Amino acid sequence: MFRVDRSQNRLSRLVQKRFSDLALRERDHLQEWLANQPDALGEDLLIIQKEFDGFDETRERLDLLALDKDGNLVVIENKLDDSGRDVTWQALKYTAYVSGLTKTQIVDIYQQYLDRFCGGGNAVARLCEFMEVEDLGEIHLNPGNDQRMMFIAANFRREVTATVLWLLSRGIKAQCFKVTPFMLGEELILDIQQIIPTPEAADFMIGMSTKDNEEKVTHDTQKQRHKLRYEFWEAALERLRADGVEIYRNISPARNHWLSAGSGVRSCPYQMIFSRDEARVELNFGRSEASENKWLFDQLYAQKDQLEARFGAPMTWRRMDDNKQSLIVYSQPFDGYNRDAWPQMIEWLSTHIQKLESTFRDPLARLNRQVRNHDEEEA
DSSP states (O other): OEEEETTTTEEEEOEEOOTGGGTOOIIIIIHHHHHHOGGGGSSOOEEEEEEEOOOTTOOOOEEEEEEOTTSOEEEEEEOTTOOOSSHHHHHHHHHHHHTTOOHHHHHHHHHHHHHHHSSOOOHHHHHHHHHTOSSGGGOOOSOTTOOEEEEEESSOOHHHHHHHHHHHHTTOEEEEEEEEEEEETTEEEEEEEEEESOHHHHHHHHHHHHHHHHHHHHHHHHHHHHHHHHHHHHHHHHHHHHTTOGGGTTOOOOSSSEEEEOOSSTTOOEEEEEOSSEEEEEEEEOOSOHHHHHHHHHHHHTTHHHHHHHHTSOOEEEOOTTSSOEEEEEEEEOOTTOGGGHHHHHHHHHHHHHHHHHHHHHHHHHHHHHHHHHHHHHO
């Protein structure tokens, strides 16, 4: 670090020092500086206690306890020249201890701090002023799991920085600040730099954390739905076997929203569909060649009136010209994610998959013979 001498247009190097060389102590000096100037850490913070020891059945003390503008508690640990190897473990313990503090307890802790160190004052009024609200009822203090950690030291051991980076990757808010004392003549100068995450990386990491959280929510939702579908198909297959539905006798439950059974024509299965708002039975033409699917569909569509009469209801015929696949569908609205609706839904599926199979069994058998004969002629 340099001082600029504008009159001489020259730089003067500041002499870097160690806190121990200057007889500076963690509690009496660094802690006091930060307690009285917390915005030196790059944001508006309200110190609500120092040497906080309000933990049940432990004599441990955290250096500084603060609030940020969002009402989150911030645990601040100071270690002067060397971070030590256990500082992250200490801060994690303290953060866990304070995570359960209520609004009333936080106000009491701050009031004790004002009475002991600041000559008194009204904790509620100062909290409202800091949070920029008119009434304490508008403030949400210590929400959820959003507690934060700040580590202050002149030098950080590798095990500490590695742990902090790992915590950040898991969405736990932690920061490391490197503090360096300099001397310029008799003047003491303190440089405070955030090194983890770097200010430039902070916004990116917030964005990645948001993305990771979204992905986790999506993953958790998928897991819940997979479990729900598997349980539904277990119950459905049990009913189908009791009803003597042979095409599903050797089919196992799955976590997909569909369950297929052979129709006798390769890659053209019968399917039952379980979704949030409906149940469906369908004949799916999914052969590798689109032309084959369209030909099979068209042959059946030519018999549409007779097939629907046999089935007992109009069906939805989806040729899907822009898609390789084609479908013949029959559906019914249901509240599928409501387990109370499952018995009725399963009964409907059992009844209509049997109707579907009975309706298309003979026509598909005839078409399958034609397909095989054509394949043999081509061969």
